Amino acid sequence: MSNTHISKSIYQLDITPPQFLGSLDQNIQCDIGIIGGGLTGISTALCLVEKGYQVSLFEAGNIGDGGSGRNGGQICQGWSTSFNKLCKYIDPDCQQDMWQAGIEGPSLIKDRIDKYKIECDAHWGYVHTAIHKGHMRELDEYQQEFESHGYDLLTSLADKSSLFNYICSDAYIGGLYDAGSGHLHPLKYLIGLATAASKLGAHIYTNSPITEINVANNNNKLISDNGHTISAERLIICGNAYLGAVAPRNLRSRIAPVTSSVMATDPLSDTEIAQTIPSNAAIADGNTALNYFRIDSQKRLIFGGRASYLNTDPLNVETDLRKRMKAVFPDLMHKKIQQAWSGRIGITANRLPDFGRVSDTAIYVQGYSGHGVAFSGVAGSILGDAIIDKQDRFNQLIKISHIPFPGGPFRVPILAIGMGWYKMKDYLQI
Numbered sequence: 164m165s166n167t168h169i170s171k172s173i174y175q176l177d178i179t180p181p182q183f184l185g186s187l188d189q190n191i192q193c194d195i196g197i198i199g200g201g202l203t204g205i206s207t208a209l210c211l212v213e214k215g216y217q218v219s220l221f222e223a224g225n226i227g228d229g230g231s232g233r234n235g236g237q238i239c240q241g242w243s244t245s246f247n248k249l250c251k252y253i254d255p256d257c258q259q260d261m262w263q264a265g266i267e268g269p270s271l272i273k274d275r276i277d278k279y280k281i282e283c284d285a286h287w288g289y290v291h292t293a294i295h296k297g298h299m300r301e302l303d304e305y306q307q308e309f310e311s312h313g314y315d316l317l318t319s320l321a322d323k324s325s326l327f328n329y330i331c332s333d334a335y336i337g338g339l340y341d342a343g344s345g346h347l348h349p350l351k352y353l354i355g356l357a358t359a360a361s362k363l364g365a366h367i368y369t370n371s372p373i374t375e376i377n378v379a380n381n382n383n384k385l386i387s388d389n390g391h392t393i394s395a396e397r398l399i400i401c402g403n404a405y406l407g408a409v410a411p412r413n414l415r416s417r418i419a420p421v422t423s424s425v426m427a428t429d430p431l432s433d434t435e436i437a438q439t440i441p442s443n444a445a446i447a448d449g450n451t452a453l454n455y456f457r458i459d460s461q462k463r464l465i466f467g468g469r470a471s472y473l474n475t476d477p478l479n480v481e482t483d484l485r486k487r488m489k490a491v492f493p494d495l496m497h498k499k500i501q502q503a504w505s506g507r508i509g510i511t512a513n514r515l516p517d518f519g520r521v522s523d524t525a526i527y528v529q530g531y532s533g534h535g536v537a538f539s540g541v542a543g544s545i546l547g548d549a550i551i552d553k554q555d556r557f558n559q560l561i562k563i564s565h566i567p568f569p570g571g572p573f574r575v576p577i578l579a580i581g582m583g584w585y586k587m588k589d590y591l592q593i
């Protein structure tokens with residue numbers, strides 16, 4: 164039986180994890196405490212130390228052990244669902260700024276790569292592919308929406324011959340090319356950010372799981388697994404879908420942890436690359452349980468897909484992903500798989516991120532719904548600003564209402580049934 168949920172990602176095999184300060188070994192007091200060493204926690208820490216604040220961050224394992232070191236590496240701008248959905252909640256005079264927040268992610272990544280000289284194999288270019296006419300209609304609407312806001316980096320690939328300049332697969336009827344999105348090695352990028360934050364004075368503790376969060380009376384007290392106490396004047400919770408039972412109750416019910424899986428093939432030959440993704444763009448299709456893939460700097464096909472609401476280690480990940488890959492690139496069926504792994508994504512019912520307060524001095528974000536590589540940087544800046552009293556964006560985003568997922572013994576079956584419906588929609592092409 165495979166145990167891909169805890170298997171290392173190919174990215175974790177590519178690097179030696181830095182320890183930073185290692186495990187917390189004493190009681191401490193800090194100005195700002197952050198839980199979670201993923202893209203959100205580290206981006207928040209970086210934003211704060213850049214402004215001269217004192218920050219201590221606690222990560223249960225190594226930096227990037229959560230979704231941030233396990234994802235498909237796809238940088239995609241925009242919100243994780245239609246911008247119109249977000250507009251229902253925010254003040255009309257803030258809509259333009261919120262649009263801007265949605266598309267800032269890729270440029271923030273570019274700026275940080277340049278500023279901190281992060282070598283993370285970033286490449287720009289992204290194709291949203293259409294499996295059927297319904298997807299093509301959605302892509303036309305997406306293009307119109309983005310162009311109405313002045314975004315001019317999209318090119319419609321309305322037929323197969325234009326699509327084949329970017330991706331050669333008979334699985335698709337067309338697509339939409341976005342020159343402003345792309346892909347990178349997510350763990351190299353994250354470690355680059357963490358190194359920059361550490362050099363600027365962030366105290367980063369790894370292998371330091373927080374087992375208790377107490378925010379009563381604005382007196383933030385955390386307990387680590389080895390019994391040490393952390394008193395934090397202000398607290399930012401960035402544990403996302405990995406926070407589990409330690410999460411304050413209202414956070415837990417607002418996201419469903421969904422398991423997605425990825426595999427990396429042996430390197431492709433130059434001929435194979437020319438016959439699959441000659442553009443080197445990142446690719447994602449329009450299904451709810453979508454396939455997402457790209458060729459990395461080592462010429463491996465990084466192919467992701469699947470979504471499971473069952474809270475167990477997914478079985479047959481490699482077999483299932485191979486089947487999905489075959490449907491897109493039948494000629495790659497013989498390729499050896501170097502590694503297959505899974506990770507947890509936090510999904511909200513409306514697919515919009517969940518920003519909120521736990522108390523006057525403790526805030527959080529979670530639930531990017533599979534869209535966090537780019538947006539987590541923006542979210543980190545929003546949280547960092549909010550904790551030091553610049554709350555314009557945060558105050559808009561906490562207005563989004565999030566329906567709690569059902570709890571108790573019915574949680575897993577109901578979530579699985581919900582996902583089954585979306586898979587059926589994909590299958591019926593509606």
Ligand SMILES: Cc1cc2nc3c(=O)[nH]c(=O)nc-3n(C[C@H](O)[C@H](O)[C@H](O)COP(=O)(O)OP(=O)(O)OC[C@H]3O[C@@H](n4cnc5c(N)ncnc54)[C@H](O)[C@@H]3O)c2cc1C
Nearest residue numbers: 199201202203223229230231234235237373402506535536
């Ligand atoms: C398989 C997979 C593929 C994906 N592909 C893409 C993609 O291609 N593009 C994209 O945009 N998004 C993708 N995503 C989503 C993206 O990875 C996430 O949105 C993003 O990484 C979330 O970052 P985060 O820092 O908020 O959470 P995480 O990266 O999950 O980090 C949370 C961290 O908090 C730590 N933590 C939790 N509880 C505690 C505790 N009690 N004490 C201390 N530490 C704690 C965890 O160990 C973890 O390191 C994918 C996700 C997965 C799992």
